[in-house]
Amino acid sequence: MRQRLVMIGNGMAGVSFVEQLLKLNPKRFDVTIIGAEPYPNYNRIMLSSVLAGDAKMQDIILNDWDWYKENHITLHTGETVTSIDPAAKAVLTDKGASIPYDELVLATGSLPFMLPLPGAEKEGVIAFRDIKDCETMIETAKHYRKAIVIGGGLLGLEAASGLLHLNMEVSVVHKHAHIMERQLDSTASRMLQEELERQGIRFLLQQQSDAVLGDSRVSGLRFKDGTEEAADLIVMAVGIRPNIQLARESGIQVNQGIVVDDYMQTNVPNIYAVGECAEHRETLYGLVAPLYEQGAILAKKLAGVAVDGYKGSVVSTKLKVSGVHVFSAGRYADGPGTKALRVQDDLEGVYKKIVFENGKVVGAVMFGDTIESSKVYAAIRSGEDYSGREKEILFGGAGASGGGRAVSEADLAAAMSGDEIVCGCNGVAKETIVTAIMEQGCVSIGEIKACTKASGSCGTCKPVVEAILAATIGFDQVAVVKEGICGCTTLTRDAVVEAIRRMRLTTTKEVMHVLEWNNPEGCSKCRPALNYYIGMLYPEDHEDELESRFVNERNHANIQKDGTFSVVPRIYGGVTTPGDLKKIASVAEKYNVPLVKITGGQRIDLLGVKKEDLPNVWKDLDMPSGYAYGKALRTVKTCVGNTFCRFGTQDAIKMGIDLEKKFERLNTPSKVKLAVSGCPRNCAEATIKDLGVVAIDGGWELYVAGNGGMRVRAADLLTKVKTEEEVLEWTGAYLQYYRETANFGERTSEWSMRVGLDTIKAALANQADRDALNERIDVTLGRTQDPWKQIVENDDLRSAFEALTAPVSPEAAASKESGESNKRGGREG
Ligand SMILES: Cc1cc2nc3c(=O)[nH]c(=O)nc-3n(C[C@H](O)[C@H](O)[C@H](O)COP(=O)(O)OP(=O)(O)OC[C@H]3O[C@@H](n4cnc5c(N)ncnc54)[C@H](O)[C@@H]3O)c2cc1C
Numbered sequence: 001m002r003q004r005l006v007m008i009g010n011g012m013a014g015v016s017f018v019e020q021l022l023k024l025n026p027k028r029f030d031v032t033i034i035g036a037e038p039y040p041n042y043n044r045i046m047l048s049s050v051l052a053g054d055a056k057m058q059d060i061i062l063n064d065w066d067w068y069k070e071n072h073i074t075l076h077t078g079e080t081v082t083s084i085d086p087a088a089k090a091v092l093t094d095k096g097a098s099i100p101y102d103e104l105v106l107a108t109g110s111l112p113f114m115l116p117l118p119g120a121e122k123e124g125v126i127a128f129r130d131i132k133d134c135e136t137m138i139e140t141a142k143h144y145r146k147a148i149v150i151g152g153g154l155l156g157l158e159a160a161s162g163l164l165h166l167n168m169e170v171s172v173v174h175k176h177a178h179i180m181e182r183q184l185d186s187t188a189s190r191m192l193q194e195e196l197e198r199q200g201i202r203f204l205l206q207q208q209s210d211a212v213l214g215d216s217r218v219s220g221l222r223f224k225d226g227t228e229e230a231a232d233l234i235v236m237a238v239g240i241r242p243n244i245q246l247a248r249e250s251g252i253q254v255n256q257g258i259v260v261d262d263y264m265q266t267n268v269p270n271i272y273a274v275g276e277c278a279e280h281r282e283t284l285y286g287l288v289a290p291l292y293e294q295g296a297i298l299a300k301k302l303a304g305v306a307v308d309g310y311k312g313s314v315v316s317t318k319l320k321v322s323g324v325h326v327f328s329a330g331r332y333a334d335g336p337g338t339k340a341l342r343v344q345d346d347l348e349g350v351y352k353k354i355v356f357e358n359g360k361v362v363g364a365v366m367f368g369d370t371i372e373s374s375k376v377y378a379a380i381r382s383g384e385d386y387s388g389r390e391k392e393i394l395f396g397g398a399g400a401s402g403g404g405r406a407v408s409e410a411d412l413a414a415a416m417s418g419d420e421i422v423c424g425c426n427g428v429a430k431e432t433i434v435t436a437i438m439e440q441g442c443v444s445i446g447e448i449k450a451c452t453k454a455s456g457s458c459g460t461c462k463p464v465v466e467a468i469l470a471a472t473i474g475f476d477q478v479a480v481v482k483e484g485i486c487g488c489t490t491l492t493r494d495a496v497v498e499a500i501r502r503m504r505l506t507t508t509k510e511v512m513h514v515l516e517w518n519n520p521e522g523c524s525k526c527r528p529a530l531n532y533y534i535g536m537l538y539p540e541d542h543e544d545e546l547e548s549r550f551v552n553e554r555n556h557a558n559i560q561k562d563g564t565f566s567v568v569p570r571i572y573g574g575v576t577t578p579g580d581l582k583k584i585a586s587v588a589e590k591y592n593v594p595l596v597k598i599t600g601g602q603r604i605d606l607l608g609v610k611k612e613d614l615p616n617v618w619k620d621l622d623m624p625s626g627y628a629y630g631k632a633l634r635t636v637k638t639c640v641g642n643t644f645c646r647f648g649t650q651d652a653i654k655m656g657i658d659l660e661k662k663f664e665r666l667n668t669p670s671k672v673k674l675a676v677s678g679c680p681r682n683c684a685e686a687t688i689k690d691l692g693v694v695a696i697d698g699g700w701e702l703y704v705a706g707n708g709g710m711r712v713r714a715a716d717l718l719t720k721v722k723t724e725e726e727v728l729e730w731t732g733a734y735l736q737y738y739r740e741t742a743n744f745g746e747r748t749s750e751w752s753m754r755v756g757l758d759t760i761k762a763a764l765a766n767q768a769d770r771d772a773l774n775e776r777i778d779v780t781l782g783r784t785q786d787p788w789k790q791i792v793e794n795d796d797l798r799s800a801f802e803a804l805t806a807p808v809s810p811e812a813a814a815s816k817e818s819g820e821s822n823k824r825g826g827r828e829g
Pocket residue numbers: 008009010011012013014015034035036037044045046047048079080081082107108109110128129130155158243246274275276277285286287288289291318320425458
């Protein structure tokens with residue numbers, strides 16, 4: 001006869017344990033699960049993705065209702081266990097049910113900690129823990145404007161990023177001097193803060209909350225120093241407390257959590273605990289990877305399979321904020337007997353610190369580039385001795401090139417050892433993924449996820465899983481079942497573009513309607529993408545939808561962290577004149593511009609311009625926009641070339657100016673930077689540009705798909721040509737092919753790695769094909785106009801621009817809600 005297994009809690013750790021138990025011994029137990037929330041098991045981790053618009057609620061269900069039925073599990077949802085009677089071996093619920101058990105598992109998780117501030121009970125003060133909180137935030141953002149997140153830890157920052165995506169103005173209040181101080185050292189923390197400020201989040205550090213202000217609904221927050229901050233919503237993300245009240249009241253031993261031994265057993269016979277509620281060797285865990293390990297051990301024990309006890313876990317952390325790469329694991333702080341390998345590049349925003357003790361990696365922090373994170377994490381877990389070869393972890397092996405920086409995910413995937421953990425959340429090693437591909441025939445991320453669970457939780461390992469897939473069966477064989485361009489549709493980018501073309505769809509609304517978007521308003525991910533694709537396909541008819549553009553593009557200037565803007569006029573080829581310099585200087589003086597800076601792209605940046613001054617600044621400058629804010633051609637950097645330099649073989653300045661004059665104002669899937677060097681000494685750094693032109697004796701070399709940003713990538717040689725006309729022709733064809741085939745938001749380096757250099761070369765090899773591409777790009781170029789001039793000369797545009805800067809009331813915000821997408825924009829740098 002089957003034994004009765006009852007589990008309290010229907011969350012991630014508990015259900016993962018049940019899944020493993022059913023795999024090991026499906027017939028041993030009749031399983032009953034009681035969960036207080038009214039849903040089947042869902043991926044709590046992905047609540048952040050739902051807020052950020054990357055997933056819909058329905059996407060985050062891990063085990064749907066049918067799964068429980070198919071596995072003969074009796075499920076009680078929306079029902080809470082109120083007491084346990086260990087003597088009678090039964091649990092009682094708030095609906096009056098008494099459920100007997102032979103074995104009982106507590107998987108009650110945690111409760112969010114709410115600061116006991118005066119006024120904390122007011123409407124609009126919430127936590128960030130479950131679907132209900134998430135729905136409240138989404139609803140609030142439709143009607144209100146200002147949000148405060150209390151807590152600058154992982155959860156707080158993900159909440160803040162999500163609220164920003166929902167068009168709210170977000171301030172993060174943190175009592176420490178550094179955000180994420182438990183996972184990051186001060187350098188990484190500072191770099192993270194700068195990046196998030198750039199995205200639009202404000203930080204109020206070293207501030208202690210004192211009271212929630214407002215009548216029935218929150219209107220603000222007062223701090224201990226007496227200052228106040230207005231708010232329509234306050235999200236408390238200040239920590240969690242294990243949910244142990246039920247255990248305590250039932251006579252089960254508790255400390256901070258429910259005390260368990262190495263087999264997850266409590267002090268009461270036949271009662272176990274797993275997940276965030278369990279305390280093992282005085283340690284509590286708040287991330288799923290260790291909780292799943294606990295569940296695996298308990299599953300084996302209850303299935304009657306021999307198993308070593310749980311010994312505790314090393315945890316690693318990644319922040320799930322779009323455009324931000326952060327990794328932290330183990331003991332990253334310096335201590336007696338430790339040595340650290342540090343790499344810091346403030347210019348590129350990259351920082352890596354690997355801490356060694358007796359030659360072994362014991363901890364790491366990475367910001368900006370976390371490509372080696374799984375390797376580092378594996379090294380921490382394995383305890384491998386790196387004595388004498390410590391630098392290998394960042395610079396050596398693994399196909400590293402270019403000083404260890406330009407490693408692609410594909411290189412890394414190929415070089416990973418089989419036992420290296422790829423998916424930290426679910427503990428899936430590379431060899432498990434390879435086996436699923438080779439033996440179970442998985443050829444897409446979705447199939448690998450279904451077979452192995454890899455990438456099924458926080459999703460940050462998805463690029464590595466993709467790379468393993470490609471490395472295992474070859475790029476050309478990968479039938480990656482591509483995912484929808486965002487959570488609003490299941491259609492891929494290619495399917496959407498094809499439908500726009502075939503059905504001649506001309507507005508984003510029409511696309512969303514005809515292609516049956518599940519969110520009729522779209523989101524900040526799909527709307528700018530659709531606007532771009534339509535404009536790319538129909539340059540002659542397309543009316544640019546300003547409301548579908550990111551905030552910087554709407555304002556034609558880059559928003560800064562203090563709400564002011566930066567203004568960068570076009571300076572063709574980086575060559576200016578005394579006249580232009582005088583104009584720039586007098587504008588800077590007239591408008592009290594606090595900082596005038598020469599940029600890395602050889603431009604002059606006026607930083608700190610007030611919103612209301614922008615049109616007048618543009619008028620007085622009387623220079624074209626430099627598009628420093630857009631997904632467009634940014635700059636063409638040049639060296640002095642043979643005009644002045646004794647090494648120069650060609651006129652790099654003229655070539656650069658010609659290129660910039662021809663392709664300025666061109667909308668592209670992501671920003672595009674060009675450079676021209678007058679000889680192979682390459683002073684203009686052309687080989688880390690989207691397109692770089694390097695003069696050689698008797699001609700020019702064209703390099704493509706380089707990147708000098710977060711992931712440095714040396715450009716590939718595309719072709720050699722003899723004349724300036726050919727440079728322009730190849731550049732036009734290349735840029736148009738990129739415009740037509742890249743995903744919106746994809747840099748040329750990513751695009752080239754995805755489609756392959758050979759494909760690009762083949763597409764441009766024939767003169768006829770290049771001519772056709774140039775014809776199409778010329779149509780687009782022929783219709784561009786300088787946006788600053790347009791705004792300065794057109795009262796309507798100007799007044800609309802002024803209106804954008806006016807304060808918006810909650811009512812106005814609500815009525816504008818359908819039109820406003822992503823107020824602070826996404827990653828636009
Ligand atoms: C927004 C967010 C983002 C996160 N991101 C990450 C991440 O990136 N990586 C990571 O590893 N972790 C992340 N986490 C943490 C991770 O979600 C948790 O560690 C994990 O969900 C804990 O699982 P659990 O089963 O122990 O508890 P829970 O998932 O909390 O499940 C416990 C369940 O038990 C129910 N319950 C409690 N008491 C009773 C009772 N008496 N009767 C019936 N039911 C009861 C609760 O209602 C709850 O549904 C995140 C968490 C949040 C909130």
